[in-house]
Amino acid sequence: MTPKAVKALEDSDIIVGYNTYIALVRDLIGDKEVVGNGMRQEVDRCQKAVDLAVEGHKVAVISSGDPGVYGMAGLVLELVEKVDREKRPSCEIIPGLTAANTAAAALGAPLMHDYAVISLSDLMTPWDLIKRRARLAAEGDFVIAIYNPKSRGRATYLDQIRDIVLEYRKPETPVGIVRKAGRPGMSTTVTTLEKLPEADVDMQSTVIIGNSNTYVADGIMITPRGYKV
Amino acid sequence: MTPKAVKALEDSDIIVGYNTYIALVRDLIGDKEVVGNGMRQEVDRCQKAVDLAVEGHKVAVISSGDPGVYGMAGLVLELVEKVDREKRPSCEIIPGLTAANTAAAALGAPLMHDYAVISLSDLMTPWDLIKRRARLAAEGDFVIAIYNPKSRGRATYLDQIRDIVLEYRKPETPVGIVRKAGRPGMSTTVTTLEKLPEADVDMQSTVIIGNSNTYVADGIMITPRGYKV
Known part of the structure; x- marks a missing residue:
């Protein structure tokens, strides 16, 4: 805060x-x-x-x-x-750290390039639109931050999205998972698109899928901005 | 901070x-x-x-x-x-409020639905890739937050992106511009895609283009999440 x-x-x-x-x-x-x-x-x-x-x-x-x-x-x-x-009362919006940014910092620096933020909750958004957005984000090589990746009623949604992204990105593309981003008990996992179905993901998780340049070093997820180093 | x-x-x-x-x-x-x-x-x-x-x-x-x-x-x-x-020294990344979120709060609540963050700086990213991403984000009806919208060397870039987005969204789509987001002297402007070329946008501005549901009430930009109100 x-x-x-x-x-x-x-x-x-x-x-x-x-x-x-x-x-x-x-x-x-x-x-x-x-x-x-x-x-x-x-x-x-x-x-x-x-x-x-x-x-x-x-x-x-x-x-x-x-x-x-x-x-x-x-x-x-x-x-x-x-x-x-x-x-009418006056109203001020006070911004805070959203899970994409908090999770990114815990994983390293995966959001260093253009990114898309997508919620997999279909309570108020048609599932077809969510899938379409994931496909377009994958096609555009955006880093993708996923909110609400799973719940009891949506057990397969993340796997469906992973399959769509796999049409555009390599199986070894890094994927970071952060549970309870920024809260007590936060934990991080770094895996790949290929192995994502084996990972432990729940409703309290934020998932970040790297772009085509994202790599992992020492367990840290890095998306290069493009500096010559 | x-x-x-x-x-x-x-x-x-x-x-x-x-x-x-x-x-x-x-x-x-x-x-x-x-x-x-x-x-x-x-x-x-x-x-x-x-x-x-x-x-x-x-x-x-x-x-x-x-x-x-x-x-x-x-x-x-x-x-x-x-x-x-x-x-090798240890290194911790401490997240902060990025301009998209700070600017959004100053404008109202434009980022309430899936969004894409795109920088128009082509110092390290090919301009064609940036345009392609803007097109895909527009096609997917993402709210679009634009960083580095203009500089001396890139005077027409924002207008080019606006023309691409106009292929997918109505001319009256709300656009918010925040100068110096979160810093002393912050200022906000709410306009439309149609009138964006007339707006004052500089290197210190963040531009947020609404999705097909974004509306303006009392000068405040709101993207509905989909609650029945």
């Missing part, structure tokens, strides 16, 4: 967020009022935050990573825009 | 970086030894940092934004890997 995010929590009267994330900032919020709830209740949660802000409270809505990347920033702004103009 | 980055600066004996970036952290580094130099001297600068680390100094190499995104992380690791194993 940046000092700006910490200060925003301190300055708020009410903290709103998914229970798991509330637990991560427990030490920072003391005995402030907390509105937490479970997964897939995002709209209720953010509407509640907006309602409280309209009532005059200073409200902080928390996301993990960067709220602006698959987080709550967009939803909060959409709901704020629905409030009558004269009652 | 994260507290971890601040602490790394405090714990280092020597700070190495591009002069412009050294100036940005002047207050944090007190009277520590500084090795600064100019643009396009990246290899010399990072080699110097690695040499100093081999001699036993604690060295911090600074980049702006995230060192792992078009920054110095990869180059430093490449040079560290060239040192004989028995003398």
